[in-house]
Amino acid sequence: MPTNRQIILDTVPTDKLTPGHFRQSEGPMPSPADGELLLKTRIVSIDAAARAWMQGPTYRPAVLAGDVMAGYGLAEVVESRSPAFRPGDLVFVETGWQDYSVQPASAATKAGSAEPLSHLISIYGVAGLTAYFGLLECGQPKAGETVLVSAAAGAVGSIVGQIAKIKGCRAVGIAGGADKCAILTDELSYDAAVDYKAFGEDLRSLGRAVAEACGGGANVYFDNVGGSMFDVAMFCMANQGRVVCCGSLASYDGPRRGVMTVPGLVVVKRLTLKGFIVTDYYGGRDAAVAELKGWVESGQLKVREDVIDGLENLPDALIGLLAGGNIGKRMVKVA
Amino acid sequence: MPTNRQIILDTVPTDKLTPGHFRQSEGPMPSPADGELLLKTRIVSIDAAARAWMQGPTYRPAVLAGDVMAGYGLAEVVESRSPAFRPGDLVFVETGWQDYSVQPASAATKAGSAEPLSHLISIYGVAGLTAYFGLLECGQPKAGETVLVSAAAGAVGSIVGQIAKIKGCRAVGIAGGADKCAILTDELSYDAAVDYKAFGEDLRSLGRAVAEACGGGANVYFDNVGGSMFDVAMFCMANQGRVVCCGSLASYDGPRRGVMTVPGLVVVKRLTLKGFIVTDYYGGRDAAVAELKGWVESGQLKVREDVIDGLENLPDALIGLLAGGNIGKRMVKVA
Numbered sequence: 205m206p207t208n209r210q211i212i213l214d215t216v217p218t219d220k221l222t223p224g225h226f227r228q229s230e231g232p233m234p235s236p237a238d239g240e241l242l243l244k245t246r247i248v249s250i251d252a253a254a255r256a257w258m259q260g261p262t263y264r265p266a267v268l269a270g271d272v273m274a275g276y277g278l279a280e281v282v283e284s285r286s287p288a289f290r291p292g293d294l295v296f297v298e299t300g301w302q303d304y305s306v307q308p309a310s311a312a313t314k315a316g317s318a319e320p321l322s323h324l325i326s327i328y329g330v331a332g333l334t335a336y337f338g339l340l341e342c343g344q345p346k347a348g349e350t351v352l353v354s355a356a357a358g359a360v361g362s363i364v365g366q367i368a369k370i371k372g373c374r375a376v377g378i379a380g381g382a383d384k385c386a387i388l389t390d391e392l393s394y395d396a397a398v399d400y401k402a403f404g405e406d407l408r409s410l411g412r413a414v415a416e417a418c419g420g421g422a423n424v425y426f427d428n429v430g431g432s433m434f435d436v437a438m439f440c441m442a443n444q445g446r447v448v449c450c451g452s453l454a455s456y457d458g459p460r461r462g463v464m465t466v467p468g469l470v471v472v473k474r475l476t477l478k479g480f481i482v483t484d485y486y487g488g489r490d491a492a493v494a495e496l497k498g499w500v501e502s503g504q505l506k507v508r509e510d511v512i513d514g515l516e517n518l519p520d521a522l523i524g525l526l527a528g529g530n531i532g533k534r535m536v537k538v539a
Numbered sequence: 540m541p542t543n544r545q546i547i548l549d550t551v552p553t554d555k556l557t558p559g560h561f562r563q564s565e566g567p568m569p570s571p572a573d574g575e576l577l578l579k580t581r582i583v584s585i586d587a588a589a590r591a592w593m594q595g596p597t598y599r600p601a602v603l604a605g606d607v608m609a610g611y612g613l614a615e616v617v618e619s620r621s622p623a624f625r626p627g628d629l630v631f632v633e634t635g636w637q638d639y640s641v642q643p644a645s646a647a648t649k650a651g652s653a654e655p656l657s658h659l660i661s662i663y664g665v666a667g668l669t670a671y672f673g674l675l676e677c678g679q680p681k682a683g684e685t686v687l688v689s690a691a692a693g694a695v696g697s698i699v700g701q702i703a704k705i706k707g708c709r710a711v712g713i714a715g716g717a718d719k720c721a722i723l724t725d726e727l728s729y730d731a732a733v734d735y736k737a738f739g740e741d742l743r744s745l746g747r748a749v750a751e752a753c754g755g756g757a758n759v760y761f762d763n764v765g766g767s768m769f770d771v772a773m774f775c776m777a778n779q780g781r782v783v784c785c786g787s788l789a790s791y792d793g794p795r796r797g798v799m800t801v802p803g804l805v806v807v808k809r810l811t812l813k814g815f816i817v818t819d820y821y822g823g824r825d826a827a828v829a830e831l832k833g834w835v836e837s838g839q840l841k842v843r844e845d846v847i848d849g850l851e852n853l854p855d856a857l858i859g860l861l862a863g864g865n866i867g868k869r870m871v872k873v874a
Contacts, residue, residue, distance in 0.1 A: 460799055468765065472814070474814050477801070481807075
């Protein structure tokens with residue numbers, strides 16, 4: 205009989221997340237009741253939001269000390285007690301950080317197929333759809349406009365810039381490190397990239413560099429980070445600009461820092477800020493995936509993935525992501 | 540020959556504005572060139588934004604030390620060297636804090652008539668139009684929704700709540716002092732009012748009181764103040780709520796304080812924040828004034844004004860306004 209390895213959030217972090225906040229244990233092999241599925245975890249998506257789940261309830265309940273760490277991913281149906289699924293089906297579901305889980309069939313969504321399978325988690329999954337709906341629905345970019353993106357080498361940012369280019373915009377990325385910036389302009393279609401780490405704490409010089417890269421101002425800012433970068437970006441906005449509020453990475457894993465430009469610059473520049481959560485747009489998911497597929501197959505959109513092997517590496521994968529260690533979509537292949 | 544009294548910004552304040560930052564002097568009687576108007580100042584509007592003009596360029600150039608203090612108001616044409624105006628015409632124009640000024644005819648807009656004349660500055664002027672366009676265009680309130688308003692007893696706030704009620708919404712006002720709160724609910728149609736001064740620095744209790752007054756959350760927050768009140772309001776927002784960013788009074792006349800809830804709560808609650816400047820909507824000004832007139836004449840909308848007499852009282856009028864001394868629209872009758 206197979207074992208069910210689980211990674212437990214042992215204590216809730218109050219500052220930076222470390223490996224010591226987790227422990228690995230062995231849980232019982234769960235057994236599905238009527239209407240439930242026994243699932244084998246295949247790939248777990250690594251998302252910065254996982255750190256926010258530890259801080260309290262958001263769009264989902266908080267992850268508490270003693271819980272199996274929460275995580276979303278791709279799983280395979282081992283045993284089905286629902287007529288809607290058969291053994292062998294691949295589904296999107298919140299598997300948690302464990303080998304096996306039991307979920308109500310209603311919580312699982314059939315996954316299509318993709319080659320490689322990891323694309324179901326990156327470009328055709330939450331990352332790709334977040335970039336797609338966030339930029340196009342919330343950002344409303346028009347051809348000829350400038351789109352500024354923070355965490356531009358990350359899972360979402362690496363796609364946002366490419367969609368902006370496909371739509372005829374100029375794309376400017378902010379990322380940490382010269383290597384990431386080179387990938388942005390060499391591989392991922394960005395017109396310009398600014399390495400924020402090169403400026404240390406000198407936000408004024410960083411702001412000048414971003415403003416210069418944006419030319420006449422950014423019409424759309426796709427914000428993945430919040431914090432001081434948010435303020436830097438606000439100073440670079442053009443009048444009537446749109447700010448897509450996608451996440452606030454900067455505040456997940458450390459002390460929160462106030463934003464100084466809200467509401468002042470929002471008024472003066474007549475900006476629109478729009479927060480969104482990708483699942484609100486899932487009514488249009490099939491059409492979005494079809495359009496993304498077209499761009500990938502024609503070579504207009506390149507997919508960067510960062511795939512790590514082994515359940516035991518989940519804590520380090522998340523901790524590394526929070527420190528900016530990934531380029532493109534990070535995920536852990538469990539089986 | 541009449542004299543031209545002027546009030547000069549003597550030094551630019553770095554902290555709270557005081558009477559010592561101004562001095563009164565006597566300027567020459569100006570003389571209009573071709574295409575210009577000699578104007579006699581009748582009423583000067585007192586606006587919190589005047590304090591922001593001293594901090595640097597915004598939507599207008601900064602007011603510098605030695606400048607006649609800037610101010611917008613109602614003036615009468617004394618001499619016209621433009622075919623578009625005749626002596627006796629009343630115009631909206633940036634008069635500055637002085638008895639007489641010369642302006643290009645292109646900078647003046649003919650004022651309609653109103654009884655009393657002060658209504659041209661309050662309900663049919665910038666305050667009324669800011670409330671009208673800000674709430675209806677940016678806030679998009681729907682009947683049955685809850686509209687939360689800060690500085691609710693101020694020039695704009697005293698009108699926003701009444702328009703919200705006319706549109707079938709529930710109106711909740713935040714104001715400083717029990718007297719203001721009583722006026723909000725007794726005279727100005729607000730369903731509930733919260734006196735923020737009663738909570739001192741206890742923002743948590745203030746937040747609970749505002750949340751309770753809002754019932755199931757605010758669908759629209761009309762923000763006149765920014766600062767810590769902005770954060771309090773964000774915690775009280777309903778999902779998919781709209782935030783109208785109208786001004787940031789809290790930061791004009793004191794140290795700026797960061798906003799802690801942006802972008803975090805903007806994302807989690809899928810909020811839309813919209814900054815606006817009323818002049819962007821002046822294409823629809825005549826229709827808006829006509830609708831406001833209908834409401835005033837039918838008694839659905841009550842106009843609160845705070846009219847102070849005498850040019851020499853302009854500094855105190857602004858300083859008092861920044862400290863929350865006014866109820867309704869404050870203005871100074873110069874002649």
